[in-house]
Amino acid sequence: MFIWNFIKSVLEWTGLLNKRGKLVFLGLDNAGKTTLLHMLKYDGVIPQEPTQMPSSLLFALPSLFLHSSLPISSPFTVYEELKIGNLRIGAHDLGGHEEARLVWKEYYHGVNAVVFIVDAVDRMRFPEAKRELDRLLNDESIANVPFLVLGNKIDMPYAASEDELRSALGLRLATTGKGQGISRGVRPLELFMCSVIKRRGYGDGLRWLTQFF
Numbered sequence: 001m002f003i004w005n006f007i008k009s010v011l012e013w014t015g016l017l018n019k020r021g022k023l024v025f026l027g028l029d030n031a032g033k034t035t036l037l038h039m040l041k042y043d044g045v046i047p048q049e050p051t052q053m054p055s056s057l058l059f060a061l062p063s064l065f066l067h068s069s070l071p072i073s074s075p076f077t078v079y080e081e082l083k084i085g086n087l088r089i090g091a092h093d094l095g096g097h098e099e100a101r102l103v104w105k106e107y108y109h110g111v112n113a114v115v116f117i118v119d120a121v122d123r124m125r126f127p128e129a130k131r132e133l134d135r136l137l138n139d140e141s142i143a144n145v146p147f148l149v150l151g152n153k154i155d156m157p158y159a160a161s162e163d164e165l166r167s168a169l170g171l172r173l174a175t176t177g178k179g180q181g182i183s184r185g186v187r188p189l190e191l192f193m194c195s196v197i198k199r200r201g202y203g204d205g206l207r208w209l210t211q212f213f
């Protein structure tokens with residue numbers, strides 16, 4: 001009972017409880033997608049292996065009311081999924097191979113919202129992250145889908161500020177505001193900085209996102 005209440009409060013806090021549909025976490029490898037998935041599932045962090053090398057730790061813990069499928073491996077991609085009631089949350093890497101791109105394109109078909117996670121410390125890869133983000137934002141099959149961009153790892157020294165990341169990702173004129181109320185027909189798009197490990201910031205971002213689906 002205590003654990004149920006504990007997990008329920010995490011999901012309520014993020015606005016995910018009682019949502020339905022499909023949400024995807026996308027981003028380059030090492031951004032923090034699996035860590036965030038685990039944080040929502042167990043409210044705890046499990047040291048991560050890169051998802052490409054499925055670890056016996058992944059999803060090995062007993063789940064209460066949550067269901068997850070084991071990662072489905074292809075030579076290039078791994079798909080992880082978590083179910084919370086009527087909401088499915090998937091995580092998928094971007095970048096690299098065209099083959100992988102074909103797979104994930106199929107899999108994000110019909111999504112209700114996208115969370116794009118960026119490692120805010122890894123400045124070398126900001127251009128690559130921007131390329132993938134631009135590709136997604138210009139993808140017709142998800143044209144009106146709300147987008148939350150999370151700049152992760154702000155607990156680290158030298159992590160980019162929100163301002164720096166906003167510029168690096170070319171979002172300066174593209175984001176639609178952190179409040180409620182967005183003009184009709186405009187796709188909600190906003191950047192929030194966070195530390196998944198320290199449980200900071202992603203709740204605000206998810207709460208912002210969940211008002212749109």
Ligand SMILES: Nc1nc2c(ncn2[C@@H]2O[C@H](COP(=O)(O)OP(=O)(O)OP(=O)(O)O)[C@@H](O)[C@H]2O)c(=O)[nH]1
Binds near residue numbers: 050
């Ligand atoms: N300092 C810090 N490290 C983090 C944070 N979130 C995730 N990490 C670390 O970043 C690394 C990558 O995290 P993952 O969750 O495996 O990233 P991923 O996006 O699933 O990566 P792939 O599975 O390789 O695509 C791990 O070592 C995590 O512990 C954070 O908020 N702060």
Ligand SMILES: [Mg+2]
Binds near residue numbers: 034035050
């Ligand atoms: Mg992963």
